[in-house]
Amino acid sequence: MIAVLRRLSFKSGYVRNIATLMTGTALAQAIPIAISPILTRLYSPEDFGIFALYMAIVSIASVAVTGRYEMAILLPKKDGDAFNVVVLAMGLSCTVSGLLFLMMVLFNQSLAELLGAPSLSRWLYWVPVSTLLVGIYQSLNYWVNRKGHYRRLAVSRVTQSGSSALVQLGGGYTGSGAAGLVGGQLIGQALSSIVLGKLIYREDRAEVGKITKPRLMAMARKYSDFPKYLIAAHGINIASSQMPVILLGMLFNTATAGFYTLTQRVMGAPMSLIAGAIGDVFRQEASHSYIQQGSCKDIYQKTLKRLLLIAAPLSVLFFFAAPWVFGFVFGPAWHVSGEYAQILTPVLFFGFVVSPLSSMFMIAERQQVDLAWQVCFFAAVGGSFFIGMLFSSAKVSLMAFSLAYSVMQIVSGLISYRLAAGKFL
Structure with a gap:
């Protein structure tokens, strides 16, 4: 796949950065995908459903912990100012996660x-720990x-990925149930934050002063516009993406949520591997171009073409192949996940193409x-499950x-293209 990207390259440094991130992300994604056939035989759909609900709550709550200030780190012209934004975001993570812990103590049973x-x-009770780690890592x-420094990422x-996989495998073999899945996630988050923090401190400690x-x-x-608008916007976005897990669990059962979770786990691999790496590099390159020129249309167009060329054959x-692959690889009990995957192929395609450009x-x-846009997206997703109900x-x-x-992602793509061209709405 890296060879394909080289043939499609339009700027050697750009593609080299993508390749670096893809190499690391490929290993990171290969590990959970490789062990998934084992995990599906060690854990039940119900266990996966509990884990999915836990991660859904963490994902939604994590939006608020940094005030979304981490997304402003790319914008200051001076590194000193940017590093102050880093500290600001991490400080907010500690404060908000502490308040979240109090909420979980007070409303624990009611929420469950x-x-x-x-x-x-x-x-x-462990949700605030996860949100704190997410805030620091982001x-x-x-x-x-x-x-x-894409090698650090x-x-x-x-x-x-590796530490989470080891703990989840160990938990599965000891029959720990959902505890193995949740514990693996927590340990993986903690270790990755520690590793990244040490790498940064070793080379950028001068910024601390x-x-x-x-x-x-x-x-x-x-x-201040970032917390003012993005907490609500991204909170709605994450709630929309996690709504299927939550509503499938509420309207049907945790096993149904578990089937959907496996589908998302497998579908997310190519998206995280290629689109995620391209999105990280696009964000950095486009930010620089936009600050200097007030437009990044060329970078946007070339990135979009490459995403389309990769997404189309993968989606087809x-x-x-999805129904057969899921039943064969993960076991007959998980054939339903393959049927879900087939239905959600358009989600894979449009998420792959549009999401990296939404920055x-x-x-x-x-x-x-x-x-x-996020408000409209939330309403559209909620309405779709009302139909299913x-x-x-x-x-x-x-x-x-x-x-x-699919419809809402097309709208997002059209808007982001206008913004890349310097046309304000």
Whole structure:
């Protein structure tokens, strides 16, 4: 695949950065995919369902912990200012995660019952730990992205994936149930944050001396639009992406949520491997071009073409092979996940092509537009599951969701293209 990208290259440094990230991300994604056939025989669909609900809550709560300031780390012209934004985001992560812990203590049982999974109750206490680790890692991740040190990102991703896999395998063989899946995730998050933090401190420790309270407050004020608009916008976006897991668990059962989770786990691999790496590099290159020229249309167009060339054949292959592959590789009990995957192929295609380019909303600082789109997207996803509920069918819900997702991603792509061309909405 890297050879393909080289043939499609339009800037050697650009492709080299993509290749570096892809190498690390490939290893990081290969590990969980490689052990998935083992995990599906060690854990039940119900276990995967509990884990999916836990991660859904973590994903939604994590949006607020940094105030979304980490997304502003790429914007300051001076590294000293950018590093103050890093510290600001991590400080907020500690504060907000502490408040979240109090909420989990007060509303623990009520939340578990609302989600239709009473056994999730004991794991809710660990949600603030996960959100804190996510906030720290994302802040460090954007700093590394700004500096163009993609090797560090690759190392941290392999660390997280490998350590999580080892713990989850160990937990499965000891019959720990959902505890093995949740515990593996927590340990992977912690180790990857530690590794990335050490790498940054070793080479960028001079920036620590530039941290001052006045500069922290100045950066907080300068980029106040990020928490003002992006917490709501990205909270709605994550809620929309996690809504299928939550609603499948609430409307049907945790096993159904587990089937969907395996589908997402397998479908997410190529997206994270290629589109994620391209998105990281595009964000850095496009930010630089936009700051200097007020436009990054050429980079946008060339990136879009390459994403389309990769996505089209992968999606066609995935559509026809999914049901057979899931049943054969993961066991007969998981054939339903293959049927879900076939239904969700358009989600794979449009997510692959459009998501890496959606950072244009932040690069162009059009957070208001992003918020409006996210609200419409949330309504579309919610409406799709309402249709499925009327038919009392998980498959109908997923068909409606696939259609709604595709339409909204097309709209997002059209808007981000206008922003890349310097046309404001």
